[in-house]
Amino acid sequence: MxxxxxxxxxxxxxxxxxxxxxxxxxxxEVTVEQTNxxxxxxxxxxxxxxLTSGDYSGEKKELAEQRxxxxxxLFNAATLPxxxxxxxxxxxxxxxxxxxxxxxxxxxxNMVTKGHPLCWHTVTADWxxxxxxxxxxxxxxxxxxxxxxxxxxxxxxxDVINEAVIMPVFDKYDNGITRICKEHGxxxxxxxxxxxxxxxxxxxxxxxxxxxxxxxxxxxxxxxxEAGIKFDVIGIQSHMHQGWxxxxxxxxxxxxxxxxxxxxxxxxxxxxxGHLMPPEIVDLNDYQVTDWxxxxxxxxxxxxxxxxxxxxLFAHPLVEGITWWDSxxxxxxxxxxxxxxxxxxxxxxxxxLMKLIKGDxxxxxxxxxxxxxxxxxxxxxxxxxxxxxxxxxxTFTVTKExxxxxxxxxxxxxxxxx
Amino acid sequence: MxxxxxxxxxxxxxxxxxxxxxxxxxxxEVTVEQTNxxxxxxxxxxxxxxLTSGDYSGEKKELAEQRxxxxxxLFNAATLPxxxxxxxxxxxxxxxxxxxxxxxxxxxxNMVTKGHPLCWHTVTADWxxxxxxxxxxxxxxxxxxxxxxxxxxxxxxxDVINEAVIMPVFDKYDNGITRICKEHGxxxxxxxxxxxxxxxxxxxxxxxxxxxxxxxxxxxxxxxxEAGIKFDVIGIQSHMHQGWxxxxxxxxxxxxxxxxxxxxxxxxxxxxxGHLMPPEIVDLNDYQVTDWxxxxxxxxxxxxxxxxxxxxLFAHPLVEGITWWDSxxxxxxxxxxxxxxxxxxxxxxxxxLMKLIKGDxxxxxxxxxxxxxxxxxxxxxxxxxxxxxxxxxxTFTVTKExxxxxxxxxxxxxxxxx
Numbered sequence: 001m002x003x004x005x006x007x008x009x010x011x012x013x014x015x016x017x018x019x020x021x022x023x024x025x026x027x028x029e030v031t032v033e034q035t036n037x038x039x040x041x042x043x044x045x046x047x048x049x050x051l052t053s054g055d056y057s058g059e060k061k062e063l064a065e066q067r068x069x070x071x072x073x074l075f076n077a078a079t080l081p082x083x084x085x086x087x088x089x090x091x092x093x094x095x096x097x098x099x100x101x102x103x104x105x106x107x108x109x110n111m112v113t114k115g116h117p118l119c120w121h122t123v124t125a126d127w128x129x130x131x132x133x134x135x136x137x138x139x140x141x142x143x144x145x146x147x148x149x150x151x152x153x154x155x156x157x158x159d160v161i162n163e164a165v166i167m168p169v170f171d172k173y174d175n176g177i178t179r180i181c182k183e184h185g186x187x188x189x190x191x192x193x194x195x196x197x198x199x200x201x202x203x204x205x206x207x208x209x210x211x212x213x214x215x216x217x218x219x220x221x222x223x224x225x226e227a228g229i230k231f232d233v234i235g236i237q238s239h240m241h242q243g244w245x246x247x248x249x250x251x252x253x254x255x256x257x258x259x260x261x262x263x264x265x266x267x268x269x270x271x272x273x274g275h276l277m278p279p280e281i282v283d284l285n286d287y288q289v290t291d292w293x294x295x296x297x298x299x300x301x302x303x304x305x306x307x308x309x310x311x312x313l314f315a316h317p318l319v320e321g322i323t324w325w326d327s328x329x330x331x332x333x334x335x336x337x338x339x340x341x342x343x344x345x346x347x348x349x350x351x352x353l354m355k356l357i358k359g360d361x362x363x364x365x366x367x368x369x370x371x372x373x374x375x376x377x378x379x380x381x382x383x384x385x386x387x388x389x390x391x392x393x394x395t396f397t398v399t400k401e402x403x404x405x406x407x408x409x410x411x412x413x414x415x416x417x418x
Numbered sequence: 419m420x421x422x423x424x425x426x427x428x429x430x431x432x433x434x435x436x437x438x439x440x441x442x443x444x445x446x447e448v449t450v451e452q453t454n455x456x457x458x459x460x461x462x463x464x465x466x467x468x469l470t471s472g473d474y475s476g477e478k479k480e481l482a483e484q485r486x487x488x489x490x491x492l493f494n495a496a497t498l499p500x501x502x503x504x505x506x507x508x509x510x511x512x513x514x515x516x517x518x519x520x521x522x523x524x525x526x527x528n529m530v531t532k533g534h535p536l537c538w539h540t541v542t543a544d545w546x547x548x549x550x551x552x553x554x555x556x557x558x559x560x561x562x563x564x565x566x567x568x569x570x571x572x573x574x575x576x577d578v579i580n581e582a583v584i585m586p587v588f589d590k591y592d593n594g595i596t597r598i599c600k601e602h603g604x605x606x607x608x609x610x611x612x613x614x615x616x617x618x619x620x621x622x623x624x625x626x627x628x629x630x631x632x633x634x635x636x637x638x639x640x641x642x643x644e645a646g647i648k649f650d651v652i653g654i655q656s657h658m659h660q661g662w663x664x665x666x667x668x669x670x671x672x673x674x675x676x677x678x679x680x681x682x683x684x685x686x687x688x689x690x691x692g693h694l695m696p697p698e699i700v701d702l703n704d705y706q707v708t709d710w711x712x713x714x715x716x717x718x719x720x721x722x723x724x725x726x727x728x729x730x731l732f733a734h735p736l737v738e739g740i741t742w743w744d745s746x747x748x749x750x751x752x753x754x755x756x757x758x759x760x761x762x763x764x765x766x767x768x769x770x771l772m773k774l775i776k777g778d779x780x781x782x783x784x785x786x787x788x789x790x791x792x793x794x795x796x797x798x799x800x801x802x803x804x805x806x807x808x809x810x811x812x813t814f815t816v817t818k819e820x821x822x823x824x825x826x827x828x829x830x831x832x833x834x835x836x
Binding site for chain 2: 165166169182185186187188212214215216219220222223224226227256259
């Protein structure tokens with residue numbers, strides 16, 4: 001696996017550093033350091049909405065600030081909440097400004113933002129139930145146009161549709177989205193939602209997302225692709241409240257989607273640090289407990305599984321992102337799924353992921369002597385880098401493409417005094 | 419359910435019977451009798467191949483003849499075997515003539531014929547393994563062109579592709595069909611097979627067929643339809659070795675396919691009259707037993723379940739056929755799945771189905787007096803009928819469309835002497 005990580009994530013680059021007069025900066029010590037990953041190490045960051053909107057005060061605010069700081073130290077991507085029923089509980093009164101605050105905070109902290117989700121049958125707006133199917137569809141499309149436009153520049157990545165596999169057959173309760181999906185079919189519903197999002201923000205990264213990892217999902221993806229729908233990313237949830245999938249199942253799931261040759265995000269990754277949810281539970285939402293404690297033993301298991309899961313996914317050439325769900329304990333299902341405990345302290349899994357993301361898979365500030373041609377050689381992860389010399393700084397980007405072309409980075413150190 | 423059977427299967431027709439001079443045949447007793455169902459009550463009839471090809475002799479032949487007679491008395495449709503590995507075990511030497519014998523026998527006994535299957539990864543030809551993927555694909559398409567052409571007129575209904583849901587991920591053993599399906603994807607594979615069959619016999623009835631009744635199958639169907647592939651019939655297997663589905667599951671499965679508004683066949687219906695296969699078996703082929711006896715209790719259960727299953731399906735407007743699998747005990751998996759025991763004697767399920775198909779759902783010879791306008795009124799099942807008067811006979815057909823147009827059947831009783 002480590003050799004796959006090297007092969008799929010690292011690039012050998014040669015940088016040529018020139019002085020202002022164009023002559024090579026020969027035999028000098030420069031410092032190179034990574035400042036960001038291209039790979040998206042993300043987390044559900046719903047807590048940022050109340051925090052950045054002034055909804056917390058006192059100790060609550062302090063704790064939320066600490067959590068946010070820890071999140072930003074580890075992750076470079078944030079999934080922000082667009083559950084329609086909560087985003088626009090009363091028709092015409094969306095909480096756009098609040099979520100914009102969270103998006104701005106994320107961007108300021110070098111976190112790529114994603115909106116989740118634009119169309120889903122769960123936690124959707126209750127007021128849809130009073131509309132006709134044609135009106136529901138129009139409201140859904142209007143909502144996509146409005147929100148994708150409102151957040152353009154603040155959020156340019158969207159889970160456009162969530163859980164379309166069960167969408168038309170979802171029978172736990174009546175809801176507007178199941179109604180329209182039943183009428184129009186999955187593929188046409190997906191097509192309409194993607195068209196709406198694409199029209200409004202043509203360069204956005206648009207995902208289909210699902211928890212279903214049976215053949216049903218990859219068959220749906222195949223059907224959509226054959227019908228001409230363009231996904232930028234295939235999103236795969238992996239809520240493992242009932243136990244870690246293990247490497248074998250994870251690889252099997254990946255294998256089912258490899259043939260499409262489309263980037264993959266693991267959009268919702270859960271590993272609990274307490275007891276496992278009983279295997280007989282089919283819909284995770286059915287497991288309602290008042291207390292689900294994080295345990296010492298559970299935290300060790302969670303840390304080990306997190307390491308294995310991230311290593312497995314980071315090694316796969318098509319995976320371009322992993323999102324942890326939730327960052328702190330006590331979120332969805334009251335599960336001990338956080339990397340942080342309720343008191344904000346980091347669990348072993350947090351520390352272990354830090355060791356990978358900002359350790360093994362990261363180039364810390366490193367001093368290198370240029371050769372006689374002003375060149376240095378590096379083997380580094382795709383991402384953003386600083387190159388420093390004296391009091392000067394240049395930035396550069398490393399991608400896989402750079403390596404495949406054996407490209408050279410020409411860097412002008414401006415205003416260098418000999 | 420009985421009201422749905424009446425609504426979906428029966429038609430009120432008015433027949434006007436005219437004498438040779440065009441005057442109505444008033445106040446006369448005529449006899450009407452059903453001679454066939456439009457609905458396909460079928461069975462796997464593989465045994466007809468050796469029987470009609472002279473492969474049996476002595477007591478074996480006698481038993482096979484008795485079985486065939488009983489099958490033809492109950493059913494009006496026969497599924498004939500085209501498993502490639504058995505149909506053409508040595509490349510270039512298909513057993514075309516033998517299967518033609520069985521097809522001819524079926525047609526002579528008023529049974530509609532269907533070939534099963536043209537493309538499947540199981541029991542496929544071993545010699546494919548030595549070919550390249552391009553050669554396998556060509557051989558598969560050639561096989562479809564050849565067989566569909568060879569049997570045109572003898573077989574005009576085909577299970578074109580079988581079990582495409584698992585086809586590309588089938589991993590029990592290497593085979594040529596999984597290889598090409600993996601390369602081309604499910605939808606493209608299905609498209610190529612249907613195109614080949616359709617080109618060769620444009621008016622044939624072409625089915626997609628699967629055992630998978632999860633969302634994966636209806637999503638695959640939706641994907642194919644969106645991609646422009648035309649299915650005449652959606653085939654659903656229902657091998658219930660592990661227990662009858664019950665009405666609720668059967669209705670749920672039907673509901674998943676209703677939205678396509680395409681005719682449905684239950685292509686492979688199994689109900690055992692012995693112990694049930696353990697529920698933990700996933701691939702039915704894994705259950706290998708030397709003895710699986712039919713029991714008294716099991717036969718009663720089988721009969722009751724068969725009645726319920728047939729009533730449920732016959733009541734559904736989109737279902738146009740049910741095929742029993744196998745007709746006699748000791749076929750696939752050595753299961754007591756037959757309507758006939760190994761000694762050829764009919765089980766209660768045979769008798770009960772006879773009571774439905776040729777009893778409750780059948781018009782026996784019935785005497786009716788025409789009115790003054792030479793008319794009789796009938797409420798009858800879609801199918802073929804005889805009308806007799808004196809020594810003369812006319813035939814007529816009843817379909818649902820007849821009823822919806824309130825059409826009248828004008829029958830000239832030829833050569834009637836006043």
